[in-house]
Amino acid sequence: MFDSRPDRDAEVVLVGRSNVGKSTLMRELTGHTFDTGQRPGVTREPNHYDWAGPDFVLTDLPGFGFMKGVPEDVREEIKTDVVRYVEANAEKILVGILVVDGKSVVDIIDRHSGPDEIPHDVEMFHFLREVGVEPVVAVNKMDKVDDGDERLDDLCDRLGLHPPWQQWQETIAPISAKRGNIDALNEAVRHHLHEAQRDDLFQFF
Ligand SMILES: Nc1nc2c(ncn2[C@@H]2O[C@H](COP(=O)(O)OP(=O)(O)OP(=O)(O)O)[C@@H](O)[C@H]2O)c(=O)[nH]1
Ligand SMILES: [Mg+2]
Secondary structure, eight states, X not given: OOXXXXXXXXXXXXXXXXXXXXXXXXXXXXXXXXXOOSSSOOOOSOEEEEOSSSSEXXXXXXXXXXXXXXXXXXXXXXXXXXXXXXXXTTTTEEEEEEEEETTTHHHHHHHTOBTTBOOHHHHHHHHHHHTTOEEEEEEEOGGGOSSHHHHHHHHXXXXXXXSOGGGGTTTEEEOBTTTTXXXXXXXXXXXXXXXXXXXXXXXXX
16 A cells, blocks of 8 residues: 555545556646656556645556556556555545546447456546545547547446536546646646635646
């Protein structure tokens, strides 16, 4: 279990499969550089980022799912640690940003859907809701996607949200972290912070 969490009462976390761009998004949100890379599994321990004054921490959690060169049991362990971290801190976590790769997410979900298999992304989306953390899906790498609306509608469908995706702008946020296009995510996160009466945290999004 990760034990590096700073003692803060409000938190927003980034979760998602490996290599989807969580640390790149973290850099975009904080202006601080974190290790990112071509190779999946770069982040093995949470990156916490907090500020001197405000009682708030933003956390980039390690990626789970398939990672080339990482054994299955280690991957499972990372995912268990991520789930435990979210569970343990659920009361403080205002928003869970589930980062996905817009180009491949639907194909990966479909490939892993079966009678005894729930795809990681779908599972994580429902898990966040179950523990009372508002999920926002940051659909990243949209710069690589041509048929954006169609992809986003398909993703909604897989998550149990009725398309069209435009109805779900508090939950589905198409972005390109690498290009610095993250307005849709900031809007979605602000919506939930406002609902939680935490407009004071708008300064971070
Ligand atoms: N085209 C494109 N590439 C991106 C975008 N965001 C991130 N990437 C690239 O995706 C790769 C993985 O990015 P990371 O930020 O390290 O991903 P991560 O989710 O933190 O990965 P782990 O730490 O392994 O879980 C890097 O090569 C990034 O440059 C984006 O918006 N568009
Ligand atoms: Mg990372």
